[in-house]
Amino acid sequence: MSKQYRINEFAKRIGRATSTVRRWEREGKLTAKRMPSGHRYFDESDVRTILGGAPERRLTVVYCRVSRAGQKDDLESQIKAMEAYCLAGAIAVDEWIKEVGGGMNFKRKQFLNLLDRIQRGEIDKVLIAHKDRLVRFGFDLLEHLALEHGCELVVVNQETLSPEQEMVEDLLAIVHTFSCRLYGMRKYKKQLQEDYPQTKEPKALLS
Structure with missing residues (x-):
């Protein structure tokens, strides 16, 4: 379920004043959604309407990682296993991301870029061989944040690919x-x- 924003939260999310959002509503630029109780709210689709940049079709991405450059063989094995999994499941992959960096390092370039794209609503699914291929600790938090932005983290659970x-x-x-x-x-x-x-x-x- 996409994250829901009250008007002040939505204004903060898009970097505008609450009064600006209300004016856009009056002008017809935005239309608030309503809960059964009658309360108004906005969601990520409204964020994309204002900020733009999100493609009409969201992407399926496979993320593969090893800690060191010397693990080239491990990385190739991980990629081949994920290719076999996607082929068997008839999963169409739009993009493959390969990264070298420690699982406890939250400043990995590709990792941060992926998180930014998830928050922008560009990614529909991220497939990983094992939870620690994304992060060593804190996976549940990242999964929660991804779901809030409409993205599913698919864990194949290939433990043999976790050195x-x-x-x-x-x-x-x-x-x-x-x-x-x-x-x-x-x-x-x-x-x-x-x-x-x-x-x-x-x-x-x-x-």
């Missing part, structure tokens, strides 16, 4: 991040003890 070594590397990266934070907390505790030797700090902080 175990990548998970190990991602887990080590998490351990490293929290180790650095813990070290910083210890430095902070030590500095407090040096600056205020007579002060009794809460045990939770100084333990």
